[in-house]
Amino acid sequence: xxxxxxxxxxxxxxxxxxxxxxxxxxxxxxxxxxxxxxxxxxxxxxxxxxxxxxxxxxxxxxxxxxxxxxxxxxxxxxxxxxxxxxxxxxxxxxxxxxxxxxxxxxxxxxxxxxxxxxxxxxxxxxxxxxxxxxxxxxxxxxxxxxxxxxxxxxxxxxxxxxxxxxxxxxxxxxxxxxxxxxxxxxxxxxxxxxxxxxxxxxxxxxxxxxxxxxxxxxxxxxxxxxxxxxxxxxxxxxxxxxxxxxxxxxxxxxxxxxxxxxxxxxxxxxxxxxxxxxxxxxxxxxxxxxxxxxxxxxxxxxxxxxxxxxxxxxxxxxxxxxxxxxxxxxxxxxxxxxxxxxxxxxxxxxxxxxxxxxxxxxxxxxxxxxxxxxxxxxxxxxxxxx
Amino acid sequence: xxxxxxxxxxxxxxxxxxxxxxxxxxxxxxxxxxxxxxxxxxxxxxxxxxxxxxxxxxxxxxxxxxxxxxxxxxxxxxxxxxxxxxxxxxxxxxxxxxxxxxxxxxxxxxxxxxxxxxxxxxxxxxxxxxxxxxxxxxxxxxxxxxxxxxxxxxxxxxxxxxxxxxxxxxxxxxxxxxxxxxxxxxxxxxxxxxxxxxxxxxxxxxxxxxxxxxxxxxxxxxxxxxxxxxxxxxxxxxxxxxxxxxxxxxxxxxxxxxxxxxxxxxxxxxxxxxxxxxxxxxxxxxxxxxxxxxxxxxxxxxxxxxxxxxxxxxxxxxxxxxxxxxxxxxxxxxxxxxxxxxxxxxxxxxxxxxxxxxxxxxxxxxxxxxxxxxxxxxxxxxxxxxxxxxxxxxxxxxxxxxxxxxxxxxxxxxxxxxxxxxxxxxxxxxxxxxxxxxxxxxxxxxxxxxxxxxxxxxxxxxxxxxxxxxxxxxxxxxxxxxxxxxxxxxxxxxxxxxxxxxxxxxxxxxxxxxxxxxxxxxxxxxxxxxxxxxxxxxxxxxxxxxx
Numbered sequence: 001x002x003x004x005x006x007x008x009x010x011x012x013x014x015x016x017x018x019x020x021x022x023x024x025x026x027x028x029x030x031x032x033x034x035x036x037x038x039x040x041x042x043x044x045x046x047x048x049x050x051x052x053x054x055x056x057x058x059x060x061x062x063x064x065x066x067x068x069x070x071x072x073x074x075x076x077x078x079x080x081x082x083x084x085x086x087x088x089x090x091x092x093x094x095x096x097x098x099x100x101x102x103x104x105x106x107x108x109x110x111x112x113x114x115x116x117x118x119x120x121x122x123x124x125x126x127x128x129x130x131x132x133x134x135x136x137x138x139x140x141x142x143x144x145x146x147x148x149x150x151x152x153x154x155x156x157x158x159x160x161x162x163x164x165x166x167x168x169x170x171x172x173x174x175x176x177x178x179x180x181x182x183x184x185x186x187x188x189x190x191x192x193x194x195x196x197x198x199x200x201x202x203x204x205x206x207x208x209x210x211x212x213x214x215x216x217x218x219x220x221x222x223x224x225x226x227x228x229x230x231x232x233x234x235x236x237x238x239x240x241x242x243x244x245x246x247x248x249x250x251x252x253x254x255x256x257x258x259x260x261x262x263x264x265x266x267x268x269x270x271x272x273x274x275x276x277x278x279x280x281x282x283x284x285x286x287x288x289x290x291x292x293x294x295x296x297x298x299x300x301x302x303x304x305x306x307x308x309x310x311x312x313x314x315x316x317x318x319x320x321x322x323x324x325x326x327x328x329x330x331x332x333x334x335x336x337x338x339x340x341x342x343x344x345x346x347x348x349x350x351x352x353x354x355x356x357x358x359x360x361x362x363x364x365x366x367x368x369x370x371x372x373x374x375x376x377x378x379x380x381x382x383x384x385x386x
Numbered sequence: 387x388x389x390x391x392x393x394x395x396x397x398x399x400x401x402x403x404x405x406x407x408x409x410x411x412x413x414x415x416x417x418x419x420x421x422x423x424x425x426x427x428x429x430x431x432x433x434x435x436x437x438x439x440x441x442x443x444x445x446x447x448x449x450x451x452x453x454x455x456x457x458x459x460x461x462x463x464x465x466x467x468x469x470x471x472x473x474x475x476x477x478x479x480x481x482x483x484x485x486x487x488x489x490x491x492x493x494x495x496x497x498x499x500x501x502x503x504x505x506x507x508x509x510x511x512x513x514x515x516x517x518x519x520x521x522x523x524x525x526x527x528x529x530x531x532x533x534x535x536x537x538x539x540x541x542x543x544x545x546x547x548x549x550x551x552x553x554x555x556x557x558x559x560x561x562x563x564x565x566x567x568x569x570x571x572x573x574x575x576x577x578x579x580x581x582x583x584x585x586x587x588x589x590x591x592x593x594x595x596x597x598x599x600x601x602x603x604x605x606x607x608x609x610x611x612x613x614x615x616x617x618x619x620x621x622x623x624x625x626x627x628x629x630x631x632x633x634x635x636x637x638x639x640x641x642x643x644x645x646x647x648x649x650x651x652x653x654x655x656x657x658x659x660x661x662x663x664x665x666x667x668x669x670x671x672x673x674x675x676x677x678x679x680x681x682x683x684x685x686x687x688x689x690x691x692x693x694x695x696x697x698x699x700x701x702x703x704x705x706x707x708x709x710x711x712x713x714x715x716x717x718x719x720x721x722x723x724x725x726x727x728x729x730x731x732x733x734x735x736x737x738x739x740x741x742x743x744x745x746x747x748x749x750x751x752x753x754x755x756x757x758x759x760x761x762x763x764x765x766x767x768x769x770x771x772x773x774x775x776x777x778x779x780x781x782x783x784x785x786x787x788x789x790x791x792x793x794x795x796x797x798x799x800x801x802x803x804x805x806x807x808x809x810x811x812x813x814x815x816x817x818x819x820x821x822x823x824x825x826x827x828x829x830x831x832x833x834x835x836x837x838x839x840x841x842x843x844x845x846x847x848x849x850x851x852x853x854x855x856x857x858x859x860x861x862x863x864x865x866x867x868x869x870x871x872x873x874x875x876x877x878x879x880x881x882x883x884x885x886x887x888x889x890x891x892x893x894x895x896x897x898x899x900x901x902x903x904x905x906x907x908x909x910x911x912x913x914x915x916x917x918x919x920x921x922x923x924x925x926x927x928x929x930x931x932x933x
Contacts, residue, residue, distance in 0.1 A: 074733045074736070151914070152917070160736060161871060163736060164867045164868075164871055165913050168912065171909065172906045172910060175906050175909075176902070176903075297737060334745070334748035335744075335748050338743070340741065341740055341741020342738050345737050345741075346728070346738065349734065
């Protein structure tokens, strides 16, 4: 039954997208590891890591698209869930360092020794076990989203008010994680990782493995999103997006639907953060900055909100140009990003994928009607103006 | 019984040293032949035993000439030397390999010599005490009331019993009432450390308790632990009284800081409240309007520094209208070219204005550089004054006043002008207002301009207390949103109450939770508050439909 559902979920366009993503996921590591250096087709390791980072961003964008594109919740605080997932992973990686730290303490991470802490805080317990840490990657953002969402949706905080308090949420976490006595490394965050699941994080093979994991995570989460939005529940979500009061009057418990999709999205963001951290090698409170969360929204807007494919595409595109701009023309990047926000909202409200889809549908309808007309009577009709 | 507190004593010495530096600095100006009469006395310091030196010091003090103070201070610090060649006495300070000589009476430079050409004039502890006492009396008997006041304050902090006699002489001659009060307290402080009778000491405790500040408290705490019997008990009661009043003053201080922070928040948020209230538009570039206002102040001050320095004290008054116009014009432009096309899509407006804020920040960064720019305080905004135990800085005070003026002015515009009437009509019911013939697009543009303009003049004020950098606005944007969301939309009183509440709550939480945790608690509090009243403290009443 599951497979049949999967097939129904996968129509032609989504199928092409998944196949493409799968091909990239498998091809890039092969080109990195199997093709000798110096060859035209060789992909250097730094590029693999960079693309792996883009993929985690794509996953984050996917999670934002799920709540914003399909449920109308504009979250300006998804970076918080991303960073929390990242911190959970970072804590696991810190515990894996063991005695190889600068101070060589078998239990305490370096920064705790530095701060003269005598024992591990209780919330660090269990993070030496991979299964527990990976569970926390889902649970911590999920619980925060549940508590926050339960309060917010129950009292019908909507629209810009919700956006602003999500921003306040991530801002509060930013301030909190900057404190040294929070026990998360303060300003410097967590870094100097050595091993993940017994593999050295600096190794080419580990990096390729992380890339594959990121690619697979994007594919799986894409399919989950697709499944959710195509289901009956997804239709209710869209109804909530377009007319929340009306949906409520029709008898749906709007807040339950919103809460479900909100928590799901937060968990996906957490996974993205967890995959991000071992690839960039650091997690610090800067990830909580409200500006980061807003940037995610523009990735989705560029690609096209409510399209899922667009979110992935937008994240990769914008981040690729960011990498290119900040290297080639560092002063121009913020102008370009700012202009992107303005231009996309003014002239491309549906994003790239949305606009292409719209044009395509319009073209197809026009052709179809032209054919119908041609079939009914021989005289060609003038094309309707666009 | 004599007991000294090293901290207080060292304070006295620091003060006296500063005072001496002052007299040294003033020395050359006042250098005339009258000092020359003292020269034989000064030169004699180099000869004889310690007892002779003590007599010479007393003779110098008896001359009553303030210029003696620097010589004595140098003697005390071991900086007074005699030149072997001619037996003349100089103040010598190490300079390079040798010593730089200064004439003790005129302050004039007397060249450099090698170490072997001069001898140090030695002092012992007894001499040092004599010098300390005589320095106090030199300043306490000065003809300048501010010098007397400062000397009395120093004695009060130090509580040195050796100046008691001088102090009583000074007190008898004192004519200035302000100085007299401080001298009374200083006398009480000195008396407590002397060996006088208990009855006098009890009186002295009363006098000190009436001062009611922290110095009095530390003085009495020292006394309580060092004495027994009635004096200690009296000190104990006095301590409790002072502590009680100090706690009260602490609260007053917190309220004042809170109001000051609240005014800053009010200035930053009030423009936002207008645009959000009227148009339902979240302007993420609002902070950048504040930043532009601050940079206008910077530019105005630069021009004034270059071409008309005498105008500097009025620079803020010139900057205010300019900042309003510049920010307001940018605001109108933004409304006409961007926001106009996004009405009914508040979330998209949020994104577009965020993009705009990035562009404005980067533009300012390219024009003025990424570092902080120096914006000076005019004379009337620097300094501070005491109100009871509160220290109130002028710039904070003027910003509170300014915020209130802006608020009042805005209220006046909204309640008493036809533009205000139209604005309120559009806020309450856009379509009805349009049906009555109000040109709502026009009102939108003007309101946006007004909101941005007010952000600009907020920037002028903030330039006085904050770093002027391209990131200036970002620091305020989240706080301003919190104020608007907390206070409620479409009602300026809500913004006022919201800003002041958040300011005061923040400052009261800070001592217990620390600045950062206090801020987090406030944010959490607002997030919870929104649950209870999703439309803020002062929500507009009416049959408003959700957007």
